[in-house]
Amino acid sequence: EVQLVQSGAEVKKPGESLKISCKGSGYSFTSYWIGWVRQMPGKGLEWMGIIYPGDSDTRYSPSFQGQVTISADKSISTAYLQWSSLKASDTAMYYCARSVGWINWFDPWGQGTLVTVSS
């Protein structure tokens, strides 16, 4: 079974750094793209960026370029989303999802990681 399992919920203070993870299993991790999607409380889905673990080719949404870093460690089939300095406005649910190509659909999705940033 193809699965993406994300790391657990995080509570952080403004200015702190954070790296959340997404581990793939049940398929060839290096042959598919992994995307990240933000969902702020009560709001819709926003595409943040995507990475191809096979060669680390990474694309970012203009809205998130420079705000986050997407990476992957193919040796452990895990993709990451990281912040160097969190803001309260980063409070949201973050989903990872698999794609066959960087402009294609997402399936399956991870269960989500809730990030809360509060002083």
Add this chain to the structure above:
Amino acid sequence: QSVLTQPPSVSGAPGQRVTISCTGSSSNIGAGYDVHWYQQLPGTAPKLLIYGNSNRPSGVPDRFSGSKSGTSASLAITGLQAEDEADYYCQSYDSSLSGSLVFGGGTKLTVL
């Protein structure tokens, strides 16, 4: 303001048919890029419902169907059931601003 426009809400009685529209422009749907649809049940992650405009993944009931024409796409749900109550999102690719995946703002389906 989403690049793809969806109605904020739609509703229907059990057994009825509802449609959800997704309106784009010449830089996304109108440029020929595919549209995909997701269902998000309350408190859960989104789930792929339709890919490539009109294709259903295995396990998705044939009550769900998708179509695309010009700069718009639609999701139709027939034989509405209580468990269909959820948020629905369309997604495509937009070639402006160096290219980006884009989602619609989402539509809340209420089963009356």
